[in-house]
Amino acid sequence: MDVSTRAKLGTTMKDVADAAGVSVGTVSHVVSGARHVRPATRDRVNAAIAELGFRPNRVARSLTRSRTSTIGMVIPDVANPFFAELIRGASDALEASDYVVVFGNSDNLVTKERRYLVEFIERRVDGVIIAPASNADADQIRDLGDQLPLVLVDRVTPGWLGDLVVGDDQAGMALAVDHLVEQGHRRIALINGEEELSTARERRRGFELALRAQDLTAAAVSGGSFSIESGREQAIAMLTADDRPTAICAANDLLALGGLQAAHDLGLSVPGELSVMGYDDIAYAKLASPRLTSVAQPGYAIGAAAARLLIERLRDPRGARQEVVIRPSLALRDSTAPPAEQRASHLPLPSDRDRH
Amino acid sequence: MDVSTRAKLGTTMKDVADAAGVSVGTVSHVVSGARHVRPATRDRVNAAIAELGFRPNRVARSLTRSRTSTIGMVIPDVANPFFAELIRGASDALEASDYVVVFGNSDNLVTKERRYLVEFIERRVDGVIIAPASNADADQIRDLGDQLPLVLVDRVTPGWLGDLVVGDDQAGMALAVDHLVEQGHRRIALINGEEELSTARERRRGFELALRAQDLTAAAVSGGSFSIESGREQAIAMLTADDRPTAICAANDLLALGGLQAAHDLGLSVPGELSVMGYDDIAYAKLASPRLTSVAQPGYAIGAAAARLLIERLRDPRGARQEVVIRPSLALRDSTAPPAEQRASHLPLPSDRDRH
DNA sequence: CGACTCCATTGAACCGGTTCAATGATTATT
DNA sequence: AATAATCATTGAACCGGTTCAATGGAGTCG
Numbered sequence: 059m060d061v062s063t064r065a066k067l068g069t070t071m072k073d074v075a076d077a078a079g080v081s082v083g084t085v086s087h088v089v090s091g092a093r094h095v096r097p098a099t100r101d102r103v104n105a106a107i108a109e110l111g112f113r114p115n116r117v118a119r120s121l122t123r124s125r126t127s128t129i130g131m132v133i134p135d136v137a138n139p140f141f142a143e144l145i146r147g148a149s150d151a152l153e154a155s156d157y158v159v160v161f162g163n164s165d166n167l168v169t170k171e172r173r174y175l176v177e178f179i180e181r182r183v184d185g186v187i188i189a190p191a192s193n194a195d196a197d198q199i200r201d202l203g204d205q206l207p208l209v210l211v212d213r214v215t216p217g218w219l220g221d222l223v224v225g226d227d228q229a230g231m232a233l234a235v236d237h238l239v240e241q242g243h244r245r246i247a248l249i250n251g252e253e254e255l256s257t258a259r260e261r262r263r264g265f266e267l268a269l270r271a272q273d274l275t276a277a278a279v280s281g282g283s284f285s286i287e288s289g290r291e292q293a294i295a296m297l298t299a300d301d302r303p304t305a306i307c308a309a310n311d312l313l314a315l316g317g318l319q320a321a322h323d324l325g326l327s328v329p330g331e332l333s334v335m336g337y338d339d340i341a342y343a344k345l346a347s348p349r350l351t352s353v354a355q356p357g358y359a360i361g362a363a364a365a366r367l368l369i370e371r372l373r374d375p376r377g378a379r380q381e382v383v384i385r386p387s388l389a390l391r392d393s394t395a396p397p398a399e400q401r402a403s404h405l406p407l408p409s410d411r412d413r414h
Numbered sequence: 415m416d417v418s419t420r421a422k423l424g425t426t427m428k429d430v431a432d433a434a435g436v437s438v439g440t441v442s443h444v445v446s447g448a449r450h451v452r453p454a455t456r457d458r459v460n461a462a463i464a465e466l467g468f469r470p471n472r473v474a475r476s477l478t479r480s481r482t483s484t485i486g487m488v489i490p491d492v493a494n495p496f497f498a499e500l501i502r503g504a505s506d507a508l509e510a511s512d513y514v515v516v517f518g519n520s521d522n523l524v525t526k527e528r529r530y531l532v533e534f535i536e537r538r539v540d541g542v543i544i545a546p547a548s549n550a551d552a553d554q555i556r557d558l559g560d561q562l563p564l565v566l567v568d569r570v571t572p573g574w575l576g577d578l579v580v581g582d583d584q585a586g587m588a589l590a591v592d593h594l595v596e597q598g599h600r601r602i603a604l605i606n607g608e609e610e611l612s613t614a615r616e617r618r619r620g621f622e623l624a625l626r627a628q629d630l631t632a633a634a635v636s637g638g639s640f641s642i643e644s645g646r647e648q649a650i651a652m653l654t655a656d657d658r659p660t661a662i663c664a665a666n667d668l669l670a671l672g673g674l675q676a677a678h679d680l681g682l683s684v685p686g687e688l689s690v691m692g693y694d695d696i697a698y699a700k701l702a703s704p705r706l707t708s709v710a711q712p713g714y715a716i717g718a719a720a721a722r723l724l725i726e727r728l729r730d731p732r733g734a735r736q737e738v739v740i741r742p743s744l745a746l747r748d749s750t751a752p753p754a755e756q757r758a759s760h761l762p763l764p765s766d767r768d769r770h
Numbered sequence: 771c772g773a774c775t776c777c778a779t780t781g782a783a784c785c786g787g788t789t790c791a792a793t794g795a796t797t798a799t800t
Numbered sequence: 801a802a803t804a805a806t807c808a809t810t811g812a813a814c815c816g817g818t819t820c821a822a823t824g825g826a827g828t829c830g
Contacts, residue, residue: 067535067561070786081810086788093789096808116536117476118787121815126473128516128537136492137502137697137714146493149519158533160484160516163505177514179423180472181484205423286701315701341493345642345671347703358493426816437780442818449819452778474816477785 066111077106089114120182129368130178131161132171132188133211138284139340140310140357141189144211147361148187155369157184164191166252166283171195175202185368187361190215192254207371211364214256221371223364223382225355227257230386231264231307234335234353235272237388238305242396243333245277247303249292249313251284258284261309261337277303284309289316290323297324297332304397305333311340314350318393322347329395339389348392355386422467434462445470476538485724486534487517488527488544489567494640495696496666496713497545500567503717504543511725513540520547522608522639527551531558541724543717546571548610563727567720570612577727579720579738581711583613586742587620587663590691590709591628593744594661598752599689601633603659605648605669607640614640617665617693633659640665645672646679653680653688660753661689667696670706674749678703685751695745704748711742 071085078085080099087093088103095103106112120126129152133141149159160183162174171191175198178186185207190199196215202208209221238246248265251258262279269276278296282288289308296303297320308314314336321328328334328348336343336352343350363382370377427441434441436455443449444459451459462468476482485508489497505515516539518530527547531554534542541563546555552571558564565577594602604621607614618635625632634652638644645664652659653676664670670692677684684690684704692699692708699706719738726733 067538072786082787083789083810083812084808087809090788094808099808113532113536115477115538115786117473117482117538118785118815120473121471121477121786121817122788124815135502136505137495137498139493139495139498139698142493142495142498146491146519149492149517156533158516158518158530158537160514161505162509162514163502174514176469177512180469181514182423182471182473286697318701341642342495342698342701345674345698345703346701347705349703428816438817439780439782439819440778443779446818450778455778471816474785475818477787477816478818480785 067113069110069112070115071112073110074103074106074112077110078102124182125184126182127156127158128181128183129157129159129365130174130181130183130186131159132164132174132178132186132191133161134166134189134191134284135163136161138312139342140338143340143357144189144361144364147356147358147363148365149361150358151362151365152369157369164189166191166255168192168195172198179206185209185372187211187364187368189213190255192252193256194254207368207375209364209368209371211360212257219379221367221380223360223367223384224256225360225384225386227260227386228264228267230337230353230355231261232268232271233386233388234307234337235265235268237351237390238307238333238335238394239272239274241305241333241394243305244274244397245301245303246274246305246307247278247296248276248280248307248309249289249296249317250279250281250309251288251313253281255284258309265307277301282313284312286312286316286319289313290320291316293317293320294324297321297326303332305335305394307335307337309337311336311338311343311350311352313337314352314393315342315346318346318348318350328393331398333394333397335394343389344391346393351391351394352389353386354389355384360384423469425466425468426471427468429466430459430462430468433466434458480538481540482538483512483514484537484539485513485515485721486530486537486539486542487515488520488530488534488542488547489517490522490545490547490640491519492517494668495698496694499696499713500545500717500720503712503714503719504721505717506714507718507721508725513725520545522547522611524548524551528554535562541565541728543567543720543724545569546611548608549612550610563724563731565720565724565727567716568613575735577723577736579716579723579740580612581716581740581742583616584620584623586693586709586711587617588624588627589742589744590663590693591621591624593707593746594663594689594691594750595628595630597661597689597750599661600630600753601657601659602630602661602663603634603652604632604636604663604665605645605652605673606635606637606665607644607669609637611640614665621663633657638669640668642668642672642675645669646676647672649673649676650680653677653682659688661691661750663691663693665693667692667694667699667706667708669693670708670749671698671702674702674704674706684749687754689750689753691750699745700747702749707747707750708745709742710745711740716740 071082075082075085087095164171187209189212203220211223280292317334326332336350339352339354343352427438431438431441443451520527543565545568559576567579636648662673673690677688682688692706695708695710699708
């Protein structure tokens, strides 16, 4: 039972074979179940395995089989809840198969991203799941996709024609904008992350298109990085400028949380004097003060879908390309409400409308 | 430069050797830098490597060197911010060396933990960092520690005599209790996680000792799991009972966030009618509503320390055992204040005292 | 010029498994 | 009983590197 700890590293099939009085090949057949072995022999071998605490060396196996049962993941940052959930989803989906995940944080830096990709290539991972650090490496990633199974998550890279799991950023932003407009907002601003990322560009585009559809234009648009700190800075800049917006759309929840901080720092009440919309709906959105209204896009599901796609691709390398687009939904909470000047004409403040 | 993507998987040293007109051994010497190679030859080899897009196969290298440059990590859940930060710390500390991290989520389940440990053993990871799922596996973990470098993080297991990085749970709880008592609280309760975990037991013990030192006894103590949901349930039970506490200590921030939810659900104001203390000080503690006062215990630093310890251990397998105890500190914020009955005699509500 | 170092390079064994062709034993067929 | 067919087991080649002992060429010295 407790195979794990009785394991004596350093015992090889040779040792087992000697102990059981058979050849190495036979031990291999027993261990891998490849060929049928006579029950009596099988039992002897298994007894020897248990006796010696033998655990097969997967490194050796990987060398001959030329597959490692390892998946590489390159994501910006595990400590970012969206990606933590994404990893968790992928890792759960991979658990059923015998794959194991190795991963690296790119911090959205092409240099780090490449470093990990090279590392993974040399380790001969069977496939890679990557949230590309930037468009700058589009060619590299495409080339790499020709060499080994590669699934893009969360972000697209120009010219990518392989497997893909992303959210529908434009649709998501339309949900956000429409929600705010419906509440009566007219001066709506966007705070955004790194413009080299497709998510940032698509969400911005979705934001602008949705506004245009409502015959509005953006009150302000600024960019920075997808982090709390950047959200705070961008929001402060906007809120201290003339004619400040009545609502801020953030391109992800971290930015939105930074926006809430900014409002708090400036003594602006949310949603009384300012509405704030997040994006992603990370677990902590609903714990923020006030609870953050957000465009829900489940990282867990995205990660799980990516892993499943990759597994399929490994089974059938020439199968048709798959593109999974996750449809976003609204998680209505307490950080959005009609703007101050029209409050009177609307219903009371929202309170417990969380749909999650 | 762009080694990563030009890489043609499947090209071997043999191919490079043929192209450069040298032997495989020489190529190996160039690649690994082991032996000195005449500059002219070296250049020819490097040219061939670049030409063919050769990337050494680390699987093969691992087999002969019998080290994989891989570290296994077993933690309860990547999506738990404390552990996400811990992983990030470890992974950053490992980045300088050429180690790569493989990891598995145990969900505090012994079965899952074992599964990953077996997996890692078979893959011959060079070392393991583990936050043990439970005391139940203490013997297993001890045995395993004899077989390969193993560093325990966050939690101790009975009889463990190897390397270790933990927070000082008793001291941390004393900080929490003393802070509350100082504010005038007398009816203080504890909501806790799984009692099979050393952290839960030590924090409980620290809680009780600190109270006793103040000539107080616990208003209530309950247990569950280290999660938001469990925190909410435990807090609701306590707050709807007779003679409810004026302050709740939570054994981690997730529990505390659940406690805040409970208070919100019950219409109790925090910190007006109830004070709540967290533990760990995850990044989202300061974004909660109200911003959560917490015992700070940086997951990033703990993870980084564990990784450094492991690296040292790999360099010197027989070196002295190291035990790193991280000293906790208080992150004072807005979720604690003097209890209602004594409010008058104290200063105004806390507002912006965040020390982070 | 021959003897002796020193250095770069090579061939082959090895790491620990997998797998294929070959062998030997057993069973089925006629 | 002889032959064919089936099955279990084995020996050896192989995966792609590393490394050690051996080789051979250039350089130094007397």
